[in-house]
Amino acid sequence: xxxxxxxxxxxxxxxxxxxxxxxxxxxxxxxxxxxxxxxxxxxxxxxxxxxxxxxxxxxxxxxxxxxxxxxxxxxxxxxxxxxxxxxxxxxxxxxxxxxxxxxxxxxxxxxxxxxxxxxxxxxxxxxxxxxxxxxxxxxxxxxxxxxxxxxxxxxxxxxxxxxxxxxxxxxxxxxxxxxxxxxxxxxxxxxxxxxxxxxxxxxxxxxxxxxxxxxxxxxxxxxxxxxxxxxxxxxxxxxxxxxxxxxxxxxxxxxxxxxxxxxxxxxxxxxxxxxxxxxxxxxxxxxxxxxxxxxxxxxxxxxxxxxxxxxxxxxxxxxxxxxxxxxxxxxxxxxxxxxxxxxxxxxxxxxxxxxxxxxxxxxxxxxxxxxxxxxxxxxxxxxxxxxxxxxxxxxxxxxxxxxxxxxxxxxxxxxxxxxxxxxxxxxxxxxxxxxxxxxxxxxxxxxxxxxxxxxxxxxxxxxxxxxxxxxxxxxxxxxxxxxxxxxxxxxxxxxxxxxxxxxxxxxxxxxxxxxxxxxxxxxxxxxxxxxxxxxxxxxxxxxxxxxxxxxxxxxxxxxxxxx
Amino acid sequence: xxxxxxxxxxxxxxxxxxxxxxxxxxxxxxxxxxxxxxxxxxxxxxxxxxxxxxxxxxxxxxxxxxxxxxxxxxxxxxxxxxxxxxxxxxxxxxxxxxxxxxxxxxxxxxxxxxxxxxxxxxxxxxxxxxxxxxxxxxxxxxxxxxxxxxxxxxxxxxxxxxxxxxxxxxxxxxxxxxxxxxxxxxxxxxxxxxxxxxxxxxxxxxxxxxxxxxxxxxxxxxxxxxxxxxxxxxxxxxxxxxxxxxxxxxxxxxxxxxxxxxxxxxxxxxxxxxxxxxxxxxxxxxxxxxxxxxxxxxxxxxxxxxxxxxxxxxxxxxxxxxxxxxxxxxxxxxxxxxxxxxxxxxxxxxxxxxxxxxxxxxxxxxxxxxxxxxxxxxxxxxxxxxxxxxxx
Numbered sequence: 001x002x003x004x005x006x007x008x009x010x011x012x013x014x015x016x017x018x019x020x021x022x023x024x025x026x027x028x029x030x031x032x033x034x035x036x037x038x039x040x041x042x043x044x045x046x047x048x049x050x051x052x053x054x055x056x057x058x059x060x061x062x063x064x065x066x067x068x069x070x071x072x073x074x075x076x077x078x079x080x081x082x083x084x085x086x087x088x089x090x091x092x093x094x095x096x097x098x099x100x101x102x103x104x105x106x107x108x109x110x111x112x113x114x115x116x117x118x119x120x121x122x123x124x125x126x127x128x129x130x131x132x133x134x135x136x137x138x139x140x141x142x143x144x145x146x147x148x149x150x151x152x153x154x155x156x157x158x159x160x161x162x163x164x165x166x167x168x169x170x171x172x173x174x175x176x177x178x179x180x181x182x183x184x185x186x187x188x189x190x191x192x193x194x195x196x197x198x199x200x201x202x203x204x205x206x207x208x209x210x211x212x213x214x215x216x217x218x219x220x221x222x223x224x225x226x227x228x229x230x231x232x233x234x235x236x237x238x239x240x241x242x243x244x245x246x247x248x249x250x251x252x253x254x255x256x257x258x259x260x261x262x263x264x265x266x267x268x269x270x271x272x273x274x275x276x277x278x279x280x281x282x283x284x285x286x287x288x289x290x291x292x293x294x295x296x297x298x299x300x301x302x303x304x305x306x307x308x309x310x311x312x313x314x315x316x317x318x319x320x321x322x323x324x325x326x327x328x329x330x331x332x333x334x335x336x337x338x339x340x341x342x343x344x345x346x347x348x349x350x351x352x353x354x355x356x357x358x359x360x361x362x363x364x365x366x367x368x369x370x371x372x373x374x375x376x377x378x379x380x381x382x383x384x385x386x387x388x389x390x391x392x393x394x395x396x397x398x399x400x401x402x403x404x405x406x407x408x409x410x411x412x413x414x415x416x417x418x419x420x421x422x423x424x425x426x427x428x429x430x431x432x433x434x435x436x437x438x439x440x441x442x443x444x445x446x447x448x449x450x451x452x453x454x455x456x457x458x459x460x461x462x463x464x465x466x467x468x469x470x471x472x473x474x475x476x477x478x479x480x481x482x483x484x485x486x487x488x489x490x491x492x493x494x495x496x497x498x499x500x501x502x503x504x505x506x507x508x509x510x511x512x513x514x515x516x517x518x519x520x521x522x523x524x525x526x527x528x529x530x531x532x533x534x535x536x537x538x539x540x541x542x543x544x545x546x547x548x549x550x551x552x553x554x555x556x557x558x559x560x561x562x563x
Numbered sequence: 564x565x566x567x568x569x570x571x572x573x574x575x576x577x578x579x580x581x582x583x584x585x586x587x588x589x590x591x592x593x594x595x596x597x598x599x600x601x602x603x604x605x606x607x608x609x610x611x612x613x614x615x616x617x618x619x620x621x622x623x624x625x626x627x628x629x630x631x632x633x634x635x636x637x638x639x640x641x642x643x644x645x646x647x648x649x650x651x652x653x654x655x656x657x658x659x660x661x662x663x664x665x666x667x668x669x670x671x672x673x674x675x676x677x678x679x680x681x682x683x684x685x686x687x688x689x690x691x692x693x694x695x696x697x698x699x700x701x702x703x704x705x706x707x708x709x710x711x712x713x714x715x716x717x718x719x720x721x722x723x724x725x726x727x728x729x730x731x732x733x734x735x736x737x738x739x740x741x742x743x744x745x746x747x748x749x750x751x752x753x754x755x756x757x758x759x760x761x762x763x764x765x766x767x768x769x770x771x772x773x774x775x776x777x778x779x780x781x782x783x784x785x786x787x788x789x790x791x792x793x794x795x796x797x798x799x800x801x802x803x804x805x806x807x808x809x810x811x812x813x814x815x816x817x818x819x820x821x822x823x824x825x826x827x828x829x830x831x832x833x834x835x836x837x838x839x840x841x842x843x844x845x846x847x848x849x850x851x852x853x854x855x856x857x858x859x860x861x862x863x864x865x866x867x868x869x870x871x872x873x874x875x876x877x878x879x880x881x882x883x884x885x886x887x888x889x890x891x892x893x894x895x896x897x898x899x900x901x902x903x904x905x906x907x908x909x910x911x912x913x914x915x916x917x918x919x920x921x922x923x924x925x926x927x928x929x930x931x932x933x934x935x936x937x938x939x940x941x942x943x944x945x946x947x948x949x950x951x952x953x954x955x
Contacts, residue, residue: 004676007669014665108757116758120693196664198694203664252659253624 006127010195012235013130015215017191018208019227020137021184022216027150028177029157031089033209034080034096035185037103040204041076042069042186043193044113047121050194054124062124065190066133073186074179081178085171100209107201118200125195133191134228137184140418141224146428147414148407153177155404158393165352165391167379167408167471218263220270229271233263269395281449282399284436294430295409295472298504301331305475305506306351308362308369312530313346313355320346321530324360328475333497333507335517335538338527339550344510345388347527348477351508352385353378365474380408384473386464388480388510392452398463399448402435405470409434438466442496458489465496469505476500478509482516494520518542526550600681601907602651609906614652617642617898618674619891620685620695625662629813629842630710630887631687636880637888638684638709641895644875651902653895660686667691668698675702681908682707682901682917684894689713689760696723705914707898709890713760717936724917724936726894726927728859730760731767733942734810734835737857738771740944740955741833747806751781751799751830753819754810758787761810764835768808780804785819787812792819796826806855809834817846824850831855831946840885844947854947855955860889860927861943863954869926893925897932 018035025032046065055061084095107113114120144150152173155163164170193199219230237256246252267273299305306328313321321343328334336344349355351364353375362369365381384405393401410431416424439445442462444455452460461481468476478497482490494516497507501522511517517524517538524538528550534541541547602611619638621631635657642655656678658670667686674680675698683699683706686692692711699706700720708716708725717723741747750772754765765784772779780802783795796819799807807830811819820832831853838856847854862873862883872892876884884892900923901916902908918934931939945952 004672007665007672011665011669118693123697196668196694197697198664200690202690250624 008235008239010125010127010130012231013127013134014188014191014195015211015231015234016134016227017130017137017184017188018212019215019219019230020141021181021188022212023141023219023221023227024153024184025177025181026216027157027221028153028173030085030174030177030181031093032096032178032181033093033213034077034084034099035181035188035212036204036206036209037080037096037100038073038076038182038185039189039192039208040100040103040107040199040201041189042073043189043199043204044107044119045069045072046186046190047119047193048112050121050124050190052122060124060126060129061122062129062190062194065124065194066187069186069188069190070183071186073189074183076186077179077182078175080182081175085174085178097206097209100204100206104201104205107204113201116200116202118198118203119193120198121193123195123197125191130191130195133187138225138228143417144414145224147417147424148410148412148431149173149176149414151400151404152407154396154400155393155407158395159391161354161375162387162391162393163404164375165354165379165385165387166404166467167376168404169376170374214260218260218270220267220272220276222269222272222276225275226270226272229275233259233271282397284440284445284448285433298474299330301329301504303330304328305330306362306364308351308360308364310360311347311350311357311362311369312359313343313350314358319530321350321357321527322359324527324530324532326525326532328506328508330474330506331501331504333501333520333522334509335521335524336508336510336527337512337514337517337524342527343530344527345479346530348385348479348508348510352383352477376408379471382408382472382474383477384408384468384471384475385477386461386468386479386481388483390452390460390464392460392464392467394452397449397451398444398455398466399432399435399439401452401463402438402467402470403431405438405467406431406434408471434472435466435470438469441469442466443492458485461485462493469500473505475506475508478507478511480510480512482511482513490516514542596909596911600909601905601912603906604650605906606903607650609650609903611651611902611906611908613908614654615902615908616654616656616678616680617895618678618680618683619655619657620660620667620670620674620683620687621657621891622662622687623657623659627662627687631659631662633885633887634685634687634709634891636876637884637891638895640872640876640879640888641892645895645899651899651908653899656680660691662688664691664694667695671695671698675699675704680704681910682898682913684709684891684898686711689716692716693719696720699723703914704910705917707894707917709894710887714763721918721934721936722914724932724938726897726930726932726938727890728938728940728942730810730835731764733857733859734764734808734833735767735771735857736942737833737835737855737944737955738768738777738808739775740857741806741831741855742775742777744946744955745805745831747775747777749778749780749802749804750833751783751802751804751807752779752810753783753785753792753795753799753807755787755812755815756784758812761812764810768810772808785811785815787815789815790818792822793826796823796828799823799828799830800826804830806830807832813840813843817843820847820854821850833857840887841883842885844950844952851947851950856945856947856952857942858886858945859940859942860886861945861952861954863945863952864926864928864943866926866928867924872926889926893927893930896925897923897930 021035046068049068050061050065080099087095108116152168155168156170156173160170215230216227219226238252304327308326311324338344350357356370365383367377367381411427413424413427439448442465482493490513497520521538524541525535526533526547534544534547599613602609604610621634622628623631642653646652660667660670674683687710689711696706696719700722705722708727710727711725712727712729755761781798809832833855835857838854844851901913904916905912920932922929922931928941944955946955
């Protein structure tokens with residue numbers, strides 16, 4: 001079958017495998033360019049263990065090499081990741097390129113690798129085997145997409161800060177994608193070695209990395225088969241040119257480059273954009289109240305859930321927050337007000353684990369402030385928040401944004417999805433039901449399929465609240481939720497917040513709209529120059545002369561606000 | 564329930580597929596003989612009815628295109644001239660390997676299985692030949708290298724031949740010639756230690772120098788990608804040497820020679836194949852004066868048909884040929900010789916006869932290929948004078 005095309009077809013498969021090792025890091029927004037190094041390690045080390053004779057008489061010895069290559073690539077990626085994953089963006093790219101170069105130079109100088117002359121082995125990889133590996137990878141990525149870890153990848157890619165606040169362990173997610181990339185690159189190295197039968201250190205040079213990256217970006221990460229699209233395109237274009245009688249020479253790469261440019265310009269998500277556009281608009285399921293039943297009960301009204309003492313934060317000589325004592329009890333709606341620069345956002349950032357306090361101590365839902373670890377620990381303990389400037393996941397639909405919110409209260413589904421276990425399906429259905437319930441609650445069910453950029457400003461703020469609510473929070477922190485809303489929208493928002501309080505959710509919110517604060521809060525804290533200057537029953541606090549002076553400014557405005 | 568049965572079936576199907584694909588099957592290479600490819604008569608009278616297909620794999624794009632394009636032109640020219648002779652008609656199928664192993668292997672497979680060529684010329688680089696020639700060998704297709712000078716290429720198998728003199732042979736020949744012309748006693752040796760071919764050539768150089776009784780005063784190495792050679796050249800400046808012997812790839816040759824002349828190194832520079840190109844002389848401009856070059860071909864050589872070759876090449880491609888073009892051109896005639904000697908263009912016959920080419924009169928001078936596939940040819944030693952190659 002297809003005699004004379006074996007190599008061509010296998011080359012496509014190999015390109016796909018390599019592209020998948022980029023696909024997985026691009027999904028999580030990590031610009032890892034160390035694949036050549038992982039592939040090289042996988043190939044060279046597997047050559048030490050792959051037997052020279054077929055297994056059990058007829059099985060390809062590469063069946064041993066593939067897991068070895070994957071393990072070597074994953075292990076190397078883990079070790080390299082420990083220091084390198086502190087870097088981001090272009091710095092991560094440079095760090096990983098340096099690793100690839102290190103491996104190449106090492107292999108060039110080591111004795112057992114055959115140096116520059118390289119290794120020669122039997123050719124054990126057949127075209128079928130190569131495509132089976134592709135099929136397995138495609139399957140793994142197909143099942144990854146709508147799983148909890150798949151959503152975590154997307155969330156980290158879009159906004160690490162917001163992802164962490166939604167309970168996604170950012171460090172671990174980045175490492176997972178990095179290690180997966182190393183494993184796939186290791187498999188690629190093994191497949192390459194045993195298909196061509198020979199490698200030299202320069203086989204795994206920077207141009208290999210570049211080829212894989214181009215294939216992955218061209219294919220795009222919006223669909224699981226993006227790498228197949230990319231490799232197919234890059235193989236088909238020269239072949240079609242040849243079939244059309246275009247002479248080889250500079251024209252070939254030129255036309256290929258031109259088409260590549262066109263795709264990147266007009267399809268920012270690569271070729272996968274074409275397929276992602278064909279996706280159906282998700283239909284809202286019937287309200288499934290059963291899904292909400294299984295949620296853990298919120299703490300009883302009045303239970304202390306958070307306490308901070310002597311909390312302070314200084315940036316050099318600037319004291320943003322000082323000596324703040326605060327206790328939050330379940331069921332409260334606590335408003336934090338104060339003039340611009342009073343330290344309100346710094347305070348909630350400390351409470352939600354995004355910033356480490358420089359003084360004082362505290363415990364939020366059982367998690368100690370300042371303890372090592374990321375913001376996700378607070379989220380997993382039941383704290384959920386929005387941001388002063390919306391931090392939505394721009395390339396995800398509204399529904400997918402809210403689904404990320406369910407991260408903290410759902411179980412990992414990926415492994416169970418691989419085996420089609422009904423419990424995984426149940427868990428995913430439950431997550432979707434929770435997400436839809438919150439979208440309905442904020443009135444965005446009709447716009448669930450839109451991206452945040454297509455929503456109005458007020459809708460974006462409400463979407464962020466829905467995302468925060470999807471985590472089933474004990475404590476919900478809203479940082480200026482009504483900013484930019486007109487008074488009708490703000491009124492609806494106030495009603496929503498009161499409704500949340502009735503459901504037992506504790507709300508802490510920063511707001512400048514004093515009317516809204518007075519309408520909704522059960523308690524008010526006023527900050528000025530980083531210090532608490534008043535706290536207590538809202539109307540009494542608002543009438544406090546210190547507050548009037550610090551925050552409300554002129555006395556005649558008081559009557560207008562406090563009514 | 565339905566899900567279970569269907570997924571169960573899928574698992575079984577996948578397992579079966581996996582099991583079958585993971586199997587290793589040893590297919591015997593089927594080499595059928597086509598009687599239409601063997602004709603009547605011998606030598607010049609040979610007539611073969613069917614068109615003989617010759618495949619060629621060259622690096623026409625990317626890294627090694629500087630050589631591959633000349634090779635394509637040289638071989639094409641040879642085939643055109645051979646077809647004009649009559650009796651045997653050739654069809655040349657050229658594939659571009661884009662200077663990658665993947666495409667090189669794919670190109671060999673296409674030529675072997677789809678085009679079913681009788682013989683393959685190329686590939687351009689030894690690095691690819693190590694992979695592709697094992698395929699040609701196991702498929703039983705003769706392959707003739709025209710620039711694959713690395714050690715160990717003919718040893719891949721009995722179907723593998725080359726018409727390209729290794730670098731070390733060319734360099735080794737230039738040293739006695741230079742000694743005779745310039746009276747060398749003390750020399751400096753500079754070589755690229757990162758490249759396997761130049762590094763192995765360095766070993767040959769030291770052996771030849773010892774045999775000739777020439778003293779090595781300075782011995783310095785550098786790496787393929789280096790661009791600054793002042794440290795090594797200053798050591799040369801500090802001594803009085805009669806010549807500088809250089810084993811380098813074209814990339815390092817140009818800056819090294821230029822820097823040597825700029826720094827005031829006036830001794831003649833002796834080099835190998837990398838010097839043997841009009842492009843290099845053009846790039847070096849005045850710095851090329853006095854370079855001594857050992858190579859497989861010389862534009863100045865009065866070998867059979869050389870002047871005609873250069874004239875025809877200039878007419879066809881509007882540029883002067885280089886050594887790559889000349890060797891590829893010669894390959895066409897060597898194949899023709901092998902086909903005509905038994906008047907048989909089947910793969911087996913070409914293989915048998917390529918290994919018995921003895922003192923074939925070519926533009927490279929008398930050239931022989933033995934059964935092991937290795938070439939024997941007298942290299943040419945030239946010196947650049949007034950911007951042109953002159954035989955030393």
